[in-house]
Amino acid sequence: MQLAESFWQTVPEALQNDNALLTTVTEEHRRIYTSYFKYDLAVNHALPIMTHAFRRLDQWRVFLLLTPWMLARLFIPDRDPGLPVPPDWQPQACIGRDYQVIGPVFDLSLLIGKQKAHLNHSPAIGHYLLHPLILSMLNFQTPQEVFAAWNQV
Known part of the structure; x- marks a missing residue:
């Protein structure tokens, strides 16, 4: 992983491959x-964790992420997007910190228009942006139901 002057931690070289x-x-x-939601009664344990609808927009890899606790659109850049990372979200500040679903909000200008998304960080992935779409998953039985509900919005 590379750390740019903006303190944005890009994906490791091995993750340049989309798959x-x-x-x-x-x-x-x-x-x-497993670490944070396994016994949480507010999440839907019947739903899998999976990605869906992958595409590239400009320098961003964009796709849906379905989890038992949310459906979100993820934006992962190929290179440093030049967005300023707040001090408490710089990589060294994230070491050992508990998972946070929603970080600081950023505006993105993409071919499809302006998007708002929240900063997130993972030691395995680096920095990425997350746009939550559905945060209450309890009413869904299958991934298909989740995606169908989102398509109706």
Whole structure:
């Protein structure tokens, strides 16, 4: 992983491959589930952790992430996007810190228009942006129901 002057930690070289990135994101969120949500009654333990609808927009790899606690759109850049990382979100400040679903908000200008997304960090992935779409997953039985509900919005 490289650390740019903006303190943005980019993905490791091994995750430049799209399939490797998606696998690592899934594995990292399985670890988060086991560490933070495994016994939480407010999450839907019947739902899997999976990625969906991968695409590239400018320098961003964009896809949906389904977990038992949320459906979110993730934005992971190929290189430092030049966004200023607040001191408490710089990589050294994140070491050993508990998982946080929502970090500071950023505005993104993409081909599809302006987007708002929240900063997040994972030791395995680096910095990325997360746009929560659904945060209450208890009413869904299957991933297909989640994606169908999101498509109706």
